[in-house]
Amino acid sequence: MNALTGTRTLARLALRLDRVRLTAWILGLSVMPMGTAANYFQLYPTEQELRAVSGVLTNPSLVALSGPLFDLSIGGLTAWKIGVTEFILVALMSMLTVVRHTRTEEETGRLELLGATVIGRYAPLTAALLVTTLANVTIGVLAALGLTATGLPAAGSVAFGLATALVGTLFAAVAAAAAQVTGSARAATGITGAVLGGTYLLRAVGDTGPTWLTWLSPIGWGLHVRPYGGERWWVAALFLVTAAAFTTAGYALAGRRDVGAGLLAERPGPVAAAPGLRSSFALAWRLHRGLLLGWTLGLAATGAVMGGAAAGIADLTSPNQQLSDVLARMGGRAGFTDAFLGAIFGITGMVAAAYTVQATLRLRHEESSGRVEALLATRVGRVRWAAGHLVFALLGTALLLTVAGVAGGIAYGAQIGDVGGQVGRLLGAALVQLPATWVLAGLGTALLGLAPRLSSLAWAALIACVLITELGALFGLSQWLLDVTPFAHVPKLPGAAFTVTPVLWLTAVAVALGAAGLAGLRRRDMPVT
Amino acid sequence: MTEAIHTAALVKTFGPTRALDGLDLAVQTGEVHGFLGPNGAGKSTTLRILLGLLRADSGAVRLLGGDPWRDTAALHRRLAYVPGDVTLWPGLTGGEVIDLLGRLRGGLDTRRRAELLERFDLDPSKKGRSYSKGNRQKVALIAALASDVELLLLDEPTSGLDPLMEEVFRQVIREEQQRDGRTVLLSSHILAEVEALCDRVTIIREGRAVETGTLAGLRHLTRTSIQADLAGPATGLAALPGVHDLRTHNGTVRFDVDTAALDAVLRQLTTAGVRSLTSQPPTLEELFLRHYDRSPNGAGRRPEVAR
Ligand SMILES: Nc1ncnc2c1ncn2[C@@H]1O[C@H](COP(=O)(O)OP(=O)(O)OP(=O)(O)O)[C@@H](O)[C@H]1O
Ligand SMILES: [Mg+2]
Numbered sequence: 136m137n138a139l140t141g142t143r144t145l146a147r148l149a150l151r152l153d154r155v156r157l158t159a160w161i162l163g164l165s166v167m168p169m170g171t172a173a174n175y176f177q178l179y180p181t182e183q184e185l186r187a188v189s190g191v192l193t194n195p196s197l198v199a200l201s202g203p204l205f206d207l208s209i210g211g212l213t214a215w216k217i218g219v220t221e222f223i224l225v226a227l228m229s230m231l232t233v234v235r236h237t238r239t240e241e242e243t244g245r246l247e248l249l250g251a252t253v254i255g256r257y258a259p260l261t262a263a264l265l266v267t268t269l270a271n272v273t274i275g276v277l278a279a280l281g282l283t284a285t286g287l288p289a290a291g292s293v294a295f296g297l298a299t300a301l302v303g304t305l306f307a308a309v310a311a312a313a314a315q316v317t318g319s320a321r322a323a324t325g326i327t328g329a330v331l332g333g334t335y336l337l338r339a340v341g342d343t344g345p346t347w348l349t350w351l352s353p354i355g356w357g358l359h360v361r362p363y364g365g366e367r368w369w370v371a372a373l374f375l376v377t378a379a380a381f382t383t384a385g386y387a388l389a390g391r392r393d394v395g396a397g398l399l400a401e402r403p404g405p406v407a408a409a410p411g412l413r414s415s416f417a418l419a420w421r422l423h424r425g426l427l428l429g430w431t432l433g434l435a436a437t438g439a440v441m442g443g444a445a446a447g448i449a450d451l452t453s454p455n456q457q458l459s460d461v462l463a464r465m466g467g468r469a470g471f472t473d474a475f476l477g478a479i480f481g482i483t484g485m486v487a488a489a490y491t492v493q494a495t496l497r498l499r500h501e502e503s504s505g506r507v508e509a510l511l512a513t514r515v516g517r518v519r520w521a522a523g524h525l526v527f528a529l530l531g532t533a534l535l536l537t538v539a540g541v542a543g544g545i546a547y548g549a550q551i552g553d554v555g556g557q558v559g560r561l562l563g564a565a566l567v568q569l570p571a572t573w574v575l576a577g578l579g580t581a582l583l584g585l586a587p588r589l590s591s592l593a594w595a596a597l598i599a600c601v602l603i604t605e606l607g608a609l610f611g612l613s614q615w616l617l618d619v620t621p622f623a624h625v626p627k628l629p630g631a632a633f634t635v636t637p638v639l640w641l642t643a644v645a646v647a648l649g650a651a652g653l654a655g656l657r658r659r660d661m662p663v664t
Numbered sequence: 665m666t667e668a669i670h671t672a673a674l675v676k677t678f679g680p681t682r683a684l685d686g687l688d689l690a691v692q693t694g695e696v697h698g699f700l701g702p703n704g705a706g707k708s709t710t711l712r713i714l715l716g717l718l719r720a721d722s723g724a725v726r727l728l729g730g731d732p733w734r735d736t737a738a739l740h741r742r743l744a745y746v747p748g749d750v751t752l753w754p755g756l757t758g759g760e761v762i763d764l765l766g767r768l769r770g771g772l773d774t775r776r777r778a779e780l781l782e783r784f785d786l787d788p789s790k791k792g793r794s795y796s797k798g799n800r801q802k803v804a805l806i807a808a809l810a811s812d813v814e815l816l817l818l819d820e821p822t823s824g825l826d827p828l829m830e831e832v833f834r835q836v837i838r839e840e841q842q843r844d845g846r847t848v849l850l851s852s853h854i855l856a857e858v859e860a861l862c863d864r865v866t867i868i869r870e871g872r873a874v875e876t877g878t879l880a881g882l883r884h885l886t887r888t889s890i891q892a893d894l895a896g897p898a899t900g901l902a903a904l905p906g907v908h909d910l911r912t913h914n915g916t917v918r919f920d921v922d923t924a925a926l927d928a929v930l931r932q933l934t935t936a937g938v939r940s941l942t943s944q945p946p947t948l949e950e951l952f953l954r955h956y957d958r959s960p961n962g963a964g965r966r967p968e969v970a971r
Contacts, residue, residue: 242754242793318754319754401790401791401793401794403757403787403790404756404757404759404760404791405759405760405789406757406759406789407760407763408759408760408763408764409760412764412767413764414768415768418753421753421755421756422753422755425755504751505747505749505751506751506752506753508712508717508745508747509745509807510765510768511715511717512717512740512743512744512745512747513740513765513768513769513770514740514741514769514770515768516736516737660717660718661717661718
């Protein structure tokens with residue numbers, strides 16, 4: 136038996152376990168670019184029409200969000216519009232798949248069960264990487280074929296597919312290394328997610344100012360492959376070298392540690408509980424504090440970077456007549472920056488909602504791991520147990536948005552010399568997102584109480600919100616569908632006026648969903664595994 | 665004597681699976697009650713219903729005089745539970761988990777906690793993720809045993825414990841027995857443990873109680889296996905009540921006989937003329953295995969014959 140024995144069996148098992156999940160990812164990620172291109176073809180059948188709206192489409196605030204537009208054509212526009220979204224999603228898919236088939240399997244002991252039989256030391260890692268790479272290549276090929284089929288040039292389509300597959304493969308490698316360093320699946324996901332968030336921010340700053348920062352970011356590299364805009368094939372080498380480095384690190388680490396252990400040795404902890412650890416809330420705090428701290432730092436950075444970028448937005452204006460007209464209509468420079476900030480905090484709301492969903496589904500994790508059983512055999516009731524975690528989903532998100540708003544306000548205010556005023560304005564723009572995130576917490580709770588095995592659909596709902604917000608208008612989705620996402624109803628502060636009605640409605644929906652979920656939780660069997 | 669636990673005609677289904685199919689279980693206050701049955705018989709399901717975690721489809725349940733589904737919080741103050749699969753929070757130490765669970769139950773005896781840690785030889789400073797299976801089990805056991813409660817619900821509490829620790833567990837439970845009014849419901853696959861500890865046992869199979877009673881009473885249900893060389897043909901033997909699995913070969917008969925029918929059977933044998941006779945005394949183990957045997961007519965066969 137060598138270190139790779141059993142890789143094929145494990146890879147098959149992984150494909151079988153993930154057949155629905157991976158199929159959904161692959162279909163989604165390969166159809167999305169094609170759909171975007173097809174819609175642009177319909178909207179702008181001629182070059183003239185395209186040029187006429189290009190200024191609006193590519194205004195500088197969008198450059199910060201989506202990167203620069205390299206070519207004014209349907210292809211260039213497609214790659215620009217969908218690129219960042221595609222790259223982030225493919226990175227998420229890769230991260231989740233690799234962590235699931237390495238760390239999670241190890242944590243649940245399933246790997247140990249297999250490990251005793253015919254599984255080599257490196258087999259799980261290799262199988263996870265193989266499956267993920269296979270998924271990435273499939274997405275890349277299908278995306279390229281789809282784009283070509285819409286009538287776009289083959290070279291650019293291949294470049295886009297290649298960039299997508301490479302971003303995915305790179306993040307698979309990052310996750311592979313992270314999964315070996317840390318002691319838990321949660322930590323591995325956390326580290327890789329933080330790297331992903333960091334690369335997005337680096338690119339955002341780089342594209343609005345110091346370009347070299349973009350070149351530190353794999354998402355930046357993906358954009359700078361320049362599909363349809365004079366493809367730069369050599370950028371692929373950057374990915375390959377980096378991915379190889381992370382993969383090598385992953386294997387080296389895997390060779391050094393024991394199954395189930397992290398690289399860092401476990402230190403002994405307290406022999407008795409602190410006096411405060413005496414309620415289900417106190418336990419929830421212990422379980423959530425690390426995650427909340429990580430997210431707080433992440434959103435502080437996001438707020439600061441985006442606030443800082445906002446000050447430069449108005450200077451980026453191209454000498455483009457349409458754009459100047461648009462600017463004028465938006466109320467000149469200030470209005471334009473406000474619109475940018477509004478867009479930023481809209482996205483920040485959805486990013487914070489990822490924490491909301493994560494914190495809510497922690498309940499499900501506690502249940503399916505079986506830990507809840509011992510807990511519910513004490514005086515702790517189900518609702519009180521759930522409330523302990525939901526406090527973090529609801530108020531933790533409030534903290535995140537507050538931090539993002541304040542950091543954004545300070546960064547932006549410092550540049551325009553109005554810290555006092557801007558902190559208040561941007562804090563409002565951030566916090567107004569809160570009820571929309573609560574709707575997702577409500578949805579998660581409802582699923583937990585009424586259909587616990589489907590709880591992870593809360594993640595699907597969040598991804599759907601992001602896609603509908605990003606692409607809904609372009610795809611010409613009907614208004615009711617656009618209105619399904621809670622984020623569509625949030626007043627666009629700081630530019631627009633605050634209206635209380637949608638905020639109240641969103642809160643009411645969140646409360647109703649949450650109440651239904653808690654009622655279901657009181658009634659149903661526990662634990663459902 | 666009052667009943668700490670009483671269920672009647674308890675039914676619980678999970679989709680197509682009938683986990684409990686009319687279970688009657690009665691546990692007297694102050695006794696250690698063994699709860700035996702093959703894998704999937706419904707032991708854990710019963711315990712979860714008693715805890716109000718699962719809701720029975722039909723049937724009656726009383727626990728410490730209350731309804732486990734409705735009076736959950738009040739009842740949980742008075743009981744402690746060790747789940748069948750102990751999973752701990754990866755980031756909390758064993759000591760923290762023991763304290764937390766004890767406090768959530770309404771307080772724990774710190775002297776007893778220290779004593780149990782000592783006796784079970786558990787290092788409370790390790791994190792949950794680094795405990796072995798047996799040590800996770802010990803954490804849950806200590807958490808349950810260190811609190812002063814009326815009722816202990818233990819689901820295979822010694823699975824994963826080494827023989828030394830298993831012995832410690834038996835001692836601790838025996839001490840519990842001395843204290844007045846402490847009731848223990850102990851689900852287990854280890855007959856020796858049940859024989860050593862329990863006043864009464866219930867054996868369940870496919871969601872129904874198939875035997876219940878004191879250990880002495882159950883011994884009456886066991887069978888003696890007999891092998892005899894006979895001078896003449898063993899006529900009439902097969903027709904006697906209580907004779908099972910009769911086989912004849914060259915004048916040698918082998919069969920099992922219910923302890924109650926032994927006398928009549930021996931009489932019948934001597935009429936045929938006994939040349940030699942070997943008998944194997946009844947053991948609980950056989951009774952037990954008979955109920956575990958899952959072949960279609962398993963409940964009536966001896967395992968060694970069924971081979
Ligand atoms: N949550 C559930 N969903 C579906 N089926 C279940 C569930 N819990 C238990 N069952 C089924 O109910 C039956 C009884 O299971 P239970 O866990 O009570 O058995 P057990 O006697 O504790 O077995 P073991 O000795 O293996 O622990 C089994 O057939 C099991 O598959
Ligand atoms: Mg069980």
